[in-house]
Amino acid sequence: MQFSSPSFIKKSVQLLAVAALFSTSSLYAASITVKVKNNIQWSEEAAFFPTNKGNISIYAVDLTPKQYQNLKSVKKGDCIQITAKDQKLESYEGITTIMEFQNAKKVTCK
Numbered sequence: 001m002q003f004s005s006p007s008f009i010k011k012s013v014q015l016l017a018v019a020a021l022f023s024t025s026s027l028y029a030a031s032i033t034v035k036v037k038n039n040i041q042w043s044e045e046a047a048f049f050p051t052n053k054g055n056i057s058i059y060a061v062d063l064t065p066k067q068y069q070n071l072k073s074v075k076k077g078d079c080i081q082i083t084a085k086d087q088k089l090e091s092y093e094g095i096t097t098i099m100e101f102q103n104a105k106k107v108t109c110k
Contacts, residue, residue, distance in 0.1 A: 029102060031083045035109055039076050047071055054091050056082070058098045070104050079109035 034051035041048045047058045058071065074080055085100035 029083050030086050030089045031081055032089050032096065033079065033081045033107060036074055036076055036078045036080065040071060040074055049074070053096070055095045056098065057095050058082075058101045060101075063101065067101060067103070071101070074104055074106075079107050080104045081107050 032053065034053045034056065037050040037052065039049070042060070045059065045061050047056075047060050049056055060068070060071075063071070082098065082104050083102045084098045085102055086098060089096050089098065
């Protein structure tokens with residue numbers, strides 16, 4: 001599957017919709033540290049980017065201006081720690097969907 005293909009974006013949006021149905025609030029935040037392989041691609045509802053740990057899809061409708069700027073600053077080759085309100089981050093068909101994005105902090109690549 002090519003990352004920038006329309007079918008990938010369509011599938012990601014469908015996964016976001018399914019995840020939204022089952023999303024619950026949590027007292028615990030989840031995080032994942034990844035190396036970004038390509039710059040972020042934006043759709044009306046989400047941000048998508050490939051990483052060394054698979055593809056990431058972030059629900060972007062309710063992002064604050066600060067969160068949007070935080071994500072917008074992420075570039076190819078950056079190592080980032082993504083924190084989300086989601087209780088845990090799971091991959092489905094190679095895509096990790098994040099419904100409640102909090103922050104993407106640049107970290108040193110290992």
